[in-house]
Amino acid sequence: MTDLFSKFDPLIEQRDTLLKTGVTDPFNLVMERVESPTVAICNGKRTILLGTYNYMGMTFDPDVIAAGQTALEEFGSGTTGSRVLNGTYVGHRACEEALCDFYAMDHAMVFSTGYQANLGIISTIAGKDDYIILDIDSHASIYDGCALGNAQIVPFRHNDIDALEKRLKRVPDGAGKLVVLEGVYSMLGDIAPLKEMIAVSKANGAMVLVDEAHSMGFIGERGRGVAEAQGVIDDVDFIVGTFSKSVGTVGGFCVSNHPKFEILRLVCRPYVFTASLPPSVVATAATSIRKLMDSAGKREHLWENSKRLHAGLRQLGFTLGTDEPQSAIIAVIMPDLEAGAAMWEALLNEGLYVNLARPPATPAGMTLLRCSLCALHSEEQVGEILGMFAAAGRATGCIS
Numbered sequence: 001m002t003d004l005f006s007k008f009d010p011l012i013e014q015r016d017t018l019l020k021t022g023v024t025d026p027f028n029l030v031m032e033r034v035e036s037p038t039v040a041i042c043n044g045k046r047t048i049l050l051g052t053y054n055y056m057g058m059t060f061d062p063d064v065i066a067a068g069q070t071a072l073e074e075f076g077s078g079t080t081g082s083r084v085l086n087g088t089y090v091g092h093r094a095c096e097e098a099l100c101d102f103y104a105m106d107h108a109m110v111f112s113t114g115y116q117a118n119l120g121i122i123s124t125i126a127g128k129d130d131y132i133i134l135d136i137d138s139h140a141s142i143y144d145g146c147a148l149g150n151a152q153i154v155p156f157r158h159n160d161i162d163a164l165e166k167r168l169k170r171v172p173d174g175a176g177k178l179v180v181l182e183g184v185y186s187m188l189g190d191i192a193p194l195k196e197m198i199a200v201s202k203a204n205g206a207m208v209l210v211d212e213a214h215s216m217g218f219i220g221e222r223g224r225g226v227a228e229a230q231g232v233i234d235d236v237d238f239i240v241g242t243f244s245k246s247v248g249t250v251g252g253f254c255v256s257n258h259p260k261f262e263i264l265r266l267v268c269r270p271y272v273f274t275a276s277l278p279p280s281v282v283a284t285a286a287t288s289i290r291k292l293m294d295s296a297g298k299r300e301h302l303w304e305n306s307k308r309l310h311a312g313l314r315q316l317g318f319t320l321g322t323d324e325p326q327s328a329i330i331a332v333i334m335p336d337l338e339a340g341a342a343m344w345e346a347l348l349n350e351g352l353y354v355n356l357a358r359p360p361a362t363p364a365g366m367t368l369l370r371c372s373l374c375a376l377h378s379e380e381q382v383g384e385i386l387g388m389f390a391a392a393g394r395a396t397g398c399i400s
């Protein structure tokens with residue numbers, strides 16, 4: 001018998017080698033208590049959260065919590081059904097209406113996760129004979145959507161407008177073309193030149209899908225994302241997003257003005273063949289989305305936090321993923337996995353949680369400490385965070 005697990009041996013060995021150094025497992029942290037969007041208790045210690053994607057700090061918003069509690073009491077703990085059978089409650093419709101209002105678009109479809117939104121939309125609209133032209137650094141859910149639909153995949157170099165144009169021109173005449181882009185790329189926290197890329201895509205007859213998972217709520221005048229900030233939101237055919245970041249709960253969605261969009265509810269397998277979100281979840285999402293529309297003050301503060309952290313880390317001598325802060329994600333580039341894990345643990349011991357990211361999730365084989373800021377981090381907390389980076393960096397030899 002061939003052990004089907006043998007393909008995991010290299011990863012098992014890498015993990016064992018790392019843990020033998022005595023380092024805490026960076027992928028197995030337990031939060032014992034969560035006090036607020038910015039503070040939790042981990043290993044019995046107060047820990048500042050700087051790796052949760054809770055950009056707008058909505059998880060403890062009193063209105064959001066009250067909406068969830070009411071829905072839980074009035075509609076029960078779950079729908080036990082698919083959206084196309086018994087799983088559409090008034091709350092799911094209200095959530096889709098909130099999304100239509102938020103994006104000023106005609107249609108919205110709520111999925112059980114953002115992963116499933118990409119999986120479902122991409123695989124359903126781009127099939128076997130269609131071409132998907134995508135940034136090589138696209139999220140796993142985008143790649144998995146391409147694979148599920150069995151479309152022809154044509155990757156292009158990250159954020160390279162000329163490379164996108166060249167690939168588009170090579171697609172056979174008459175073939176269906178979908179360009180898939182992200183507003184913010186979550187590993188390095190850099191944004192896409194959507195304006196130019198969408199223009200090139202349209203000039204070459206492609207439809208465009210933009211995943212705004214890491215920009216919703218924060219980037220753009222009304223928090224609609226990078227497409228809004230760059231003035232091209234009306235040229236995007238499909239915006240995909242998630243409730244698991246700025247919205248502060250779980251779920252995913254796609255919004256669009258395409259006149260035939262509603263047919264997707266019948267043909268999109270990751271929408272049809274899975275249970276819908278619990279009523280309490282869609283109630284929290286709808287309340288949060290409506291509040292995000294009027295959160296200009298929080299957006300401003302989050303930009304200040306991002307600039308402050310970026311400048312401070314740079315001053316300490318860390319190498320960062322972007323020259324300027326472009327989003328709420330600041331990536332600190334580590335020399336290798338061992339150094340990254342040691343630094344991650346030293347930060348945790350200081351009382352700071354960040355994400356350790358490593359290949360294959362990261363571009364160019366990089367090990368990263370990814371910091372995601374929250375609009376509710378105070379100026380003092382950002383100061384504390386910089387102090388912890390200074391201490392951990394010196395203790396591990398990452399900076400002098």
Ligand SMILES: Cc1ncc(COP(=O)(O)O)c(C=O)c1O
Pocket residue numbers: 113114115116118139141182186211213214242243244250251252
């Ligand atoms: C760009 C991007 N798209 C989609 C997703 C999936 O979101 P969810 O957590 O809702 O499945 C993520 C999650 O990390 C993401 O980073």
